[in-house]
Amino acid sequence: MTSRFHRPFCLLVLVAALSQTSHACHVAASLRHYEDLTARQQSLLIHGAMSHEQIPYTLERATACTGGMADIFPCDKVDLLSVRSLSQLGGGSGNDMWGWVDPLTGTEWALFGRTTGTSFVNISDPENPTWIGNLPTEADSSTWRDIKVYKNHALVVADRAGAHGMQIFDLTRLRSVASTPETFDADFVYNGFDRAHNIVVDETSGFAYAVGSETCNGGLHMIDVRDLTSPTFVGCFSADGYTHDAQCVTYAGPDTEHRGKQLCFAANEDTVTVVDVTDKGNPIQLSRSGYAGNGYTHQGWLTEDHAYFVLDDELDEIQQGHNTRTYLWDLADLDAPTILDTFEAAGAAIDHNQYVHDGYAFQANYRRGMRILRVAPPEPVAEVAFFDTYPAGDEASFSGAWSVYPFFPSGVVAISDINRGLFLVRPQLEPPSAVFGDGFESGDVGAWSHTNEP
Numbered sequence: 001m002t003s004r005f006h007r008p009f010c011l012l013v014l015v016a017a018l019s020q021t022s023h024a025c026h027v028a029a030s031l032r033h034y035e036d037l038t039a040r041q042q043s044l045l046i047h048g049a050m051s052h053e054q055i056p057y058t059l060e061r062a063t064a065c066t067g068g069m070a071d072i073f074p075c076d077k078v079d080l081l082s083v084r085s086l087s088q089l090g091g092g093s094g095n096d097m098w099g100w101v102d103p104l105t106g107t108e109w110a111l112f113g114r115t116t117g118t119s120f121v122n123i124s125d126p127e128n129p130t131w132i133g134n135l136p137t138e139a140d141s142s143t144w145r146d147i148k149v150y151k152n153h154a155l156v157v158a159d160r161a162g163a164h165g166m167q168i169f170d171l172t173r174l175r176s177v178a179s180t181p182e183t184f185d186a187d188f189v190y191n192g193f194d195r196a197h198n199i200v201v202d203e204t205s206g207f208a209y210a211v212g213s214e215t216c217n218g219g220l221h222m223i224d225v226r227d228l229t230s231p232t233f234v235g236c237f238s239a240d241g242y243t244h245d246a247q248c249v250t251y252a253g254p255d256t257e258h259r260g261k262q263l264c265f266a267a268n269e270d271t272v273t274v275v276d277v278t279d280k281g282n283p284i285q286l287s288r289s290g291y292a293g294n295g296y297t298h299q300g301w302l303t304e305d306h307a308y309f310v311l312d313d314e315l316d317e318i319q320q321g322h323n324t325r326t327y328l329w330d331l332a333d334l335d336a337p338t339i340l341d342t343f344e345a346a347g348a349a350i351d352h353n354q355y356v357h358d359g360y361a362f363q364a365n366y367r368r369g370m371r372i373l374r375v376a377p378p379e380p381v382a383e384v385a386f387f388d389t390y391p392a393g394d395e396a397s398f399s400g401a402w403s404v405y406p407f408f409p410s411g412v413v414a415i416s417d418i419n420r421g422l423f424l425v426r427p428q429l430e431p432p433s434a435v436f437g438d439g440f441e442s443g444d445v446g447a448w449s450h451t452n453e454p
Contacts, residue, residue, distance in 0.1 A: 052418065052419075053093075053399075054087065057083060057085060061127070062127045065079050073387060078385050078413075078427045080425055082128065089114065090116065090117060091114070091116060096147060098111045101408065103152070104175075108126075110405065110422060111147045118154065120133050123408075123412060123424055131180065132181060134182075134184065135169055138163070139194075141161070142158040146198045150225055153169060153187075157196040157198065165193065167189055168186060168188040169187055187228075196213040197244060201225070202248040202262060204249070207224055211245060215236070217236075219242065220266070236283075241268065244298055245298065249265075250263075253307050263276055265309055267300055268297060269296060270296075272297065273289075295319040302331075304356065307330075309328075312352065313327070317396045318350070324371075326351060326363070327339055328381055341377070348396045349366050350398065352402060354404070355406055357406045359375060362404045365400075366398060366399060368390070369388035372427060372429070390420075398418075400419065404416075
């Protein structure tokens with residue numbers, strides 16, 4: 001078996017060939033001839049079909065979702081506030097994103113990842129967002145850039161980008177920019193790895209976890225970031241190989257045996273793997289759970305009570321031929337999680353990053369844009385609203401919406417789109433109490449506290 005970190009020549013040739021077409025049938029057929037590749041290599045191959053084409057678009061003014069449309073975009077119960085094109089954000093193509101709220105001013109910021117850097121966008125007026133500045137990449141251009149926030153600092157990693165490491169940028173510098181857009185340097189670069197596919201932060205404990213790096217067998221590379229001027233490597237979890245994405249929390253869920261421990265819920269290509277990382281020198285794998293029909297176990301997010309895990313699989317639509325499928329895991333027993341519910345959407349798009357807030361899962365589903373699912377067990381998962389950033393088609397292809405950020409106090413949701421840039425929208429959802437009953441208290445137990453310190 002070829003190492004997951006070595007890309008054979010035949011794979012590179014296939015990626016180059018596939019980049020000329022995004023048709024799912026051709027991609028799936030190519031994969032069938034390379035079943036001996038690791039899941040990671042299959043994912044890289046299939047991403048060769050990603051379209052980085054910039055699609056110019058200008059929105060004259062905010063547009064309500066009326067009759068199923070907001071300007072040229074299909075929608076349901078989601079209004080369009082503004083769009084900033086890739087050329088208005090520094091160029092390149094879009095990828096991941098995150099958000100920050102300034103604890104002194106209350107200003108909301110979108111941190112928008114691009115192939116060539118990170119854009120900082122003031123969205124305090126969501127109908128007229130302002131691009132304030134850019135943090136360039138530390139190395140080569142990268143399809144994958146990921147951003148998280150801890151103690152008013154952005155932590156930025158990139159994959160396939162040479163010696164990039166983890167950039168640390170003090171977001172309070174955005175308060176005093178004299179001339180926009182400003183080009184920034186990182187305040188510090190952690191060089192414990194060259195590349196990483198993603199960065200994860202447990203804000204409660206103050207530890208970050210790089211995943212998909214060339215270290216730790218691609219698993220959890222653990223970093224103490226409580227002192228952001230001197231981040232320190234503190235351990236590895238490598239026993240289950242490559243981790244594509246994860247959520248790490250100080251656990252406050254129903255399994256009393258593990259309550260209060262620091263746990264990571266990892267999307268490990270073909271399993272959901274739960275790891276106790278309380279002792280960084282001796283991490284313990286609690287469970288490793290596969291499921292029927294998996295293609296590439298990609299990413300998931302806990303419900304706010306830590307009782308369930310909402311999971312997407314990035315390649316099952318292409319490999320299995322079904323529509324967008326979301327898996328809801330029951331975490332009552334962390335030593336043996338089970339699938340409680342499976343939701344299949346009305347379209348065939350590939351599901352990507354998703355985050356849970358106030359009982360709703362906000363999903364970026366590539367060519368079907370943002371989809372909002374109600375997650376309220378024992379009721380079945382159901383779609384309640386959407387905004388389609390890619391109106392040209394809903395096929396299972398790699399273009400359109402990459403990620404979403406639904407945690408802004410204003411209720412604005414930011415969408416990063418590979419081809420069009422940054423969308424700011426406002427869902428018109430029922431209050432949580434109307435959906436879940438009067439006993440529901442928004443944010444009562446948060447999977448992410450989003451702690452902001454002046």
